Amino acid sequence: MKPIKFQVFPRQLGFFPYLFLFYLSLPIYQLATFETGLKLYIGYMMVGLFLVTYRQLYFAEGKGSFLPWLMLQMLIIFIFCMGYSTSYLFMGFFSANFIGWYSDKRKFMTAYILFVLVETVPLIYHMNQIWNPGLLYTLPFMIIMMLSPFGIRSMNRRQKLERELAQANEQIRNLIKGEERMRIARDLHDTLGHTLSLITLKSQLVEKLVDVNAEQARLEAREIQNTSRAALRQVRELVSDMRTATLTEEMKEARIILQSADIELTHEGNPRYEGIPDTVHNILSLCLREAVTNVVKHSGASCCHLSFGQSESEWMLSVKDNGIGVPSGTDGQATREKNGLKGMSERLALIGGTMKIIAEEGTLLTVRVPIVIKNRKECEAG
DSSP states (O other): OOOOOOOOSGGGGGHHHHHHHHGGHHHHHHHHHOOOHHHHHHHHHHHHHHHHHHHHHHHHHTTTTTTHHHHHHHHHHHHHHHTTOOOGGGGGHHHHHHHTOOOOOOHHHHHHHHHEEEEEHHHHTTHHHHTTTTTHHHHHHHHHHHHHHHHHHHHHHHHHHHHHHHHHHHHHHHHHHHHHHHHHHHHHHHHHHHHHHOOOOOHHHHHHHTTTTTTHHHHHHHHHHHHHHHHHHHHHHHHHHHHHHHHHHHHHHHHHHHHTTTTTTEESSSSOTTOHHHHHHHHHHHHHHHHHHHHHIIIISSSEEEEEEEEESSEEEEEEEEEOOOOOOHHHHHHHHHHHHHHHHHHHHHHEEEEEEEEEEEEEEEEEEEOHHHHHHHHHHO
């Protein structure tokens, strides 16, 4: 078992905890200047105990010992303010920082109410002594100190949401990778399984024919060569499909394949979506490729129109042709699966996207993907 190394403050916080230590020089200076005798030494001991509470609160975050250390810290501030001077009220900035760490609203409000009492009771108690023009300079700092727990809590909550969002995005990426591995495995099995089985059978046949019918054996060997070349071509196509696609590249490919099929291509909007993640971009590009392929193979169209759009809440892509359309009802569902649209729908589901097909004077396929990150930020701001 490795020995636990002593840490003054948690290393992950860097130099930040040490910055606050500068403000402890103020109560020490106050004690050395205005106090003597027993009161001076008690004051030094309380400053030392205050320093211990400050350190322990960093290590007690999220634990049951957090509140006792916080209450002890505020008790020291209260004693200083009641028995020494109201100038020690500014030590409350330390406690205000830690109160803002509470994510639970009930615990936060409990600690905050106690903090307000610690800061306001001494002010009321010493009102006759501190009521002077200098109080006008003190009040703004007191207001900032009272409001700072809310600001710190809001900042910590936002950082937590950002961490959760980063974790969620990482999980989405892992799911997409897993789905892509499954797709590659299915494609390899479907495309190469039959071909390799055929090569195996033909090689066994050649082995039997080589002594019986040499001419037939040569023909079968030539078939094996052709089959192996086809298998190599299939592997290259699979590897090509694994590359990250972009909408701009797919637009160029779509123009080429549509022109080859004598289909006129028009488009509107900009395929360079602003702020789109690579994963979403890749899936939309694959959807565009599948949709254009379907137009060429199944639509019998003479025109194809692509539309790219982006709103505050979603990215949109539509493919419209003037072909024969798709049947409605159960047959339409079967046509979807036959034309590869089921795989497109499954890919979109990974990123929360939807797909809609309308068969009116041709076929209109519309893909919508929500801008999840932006929506999350708007919720946080609200």
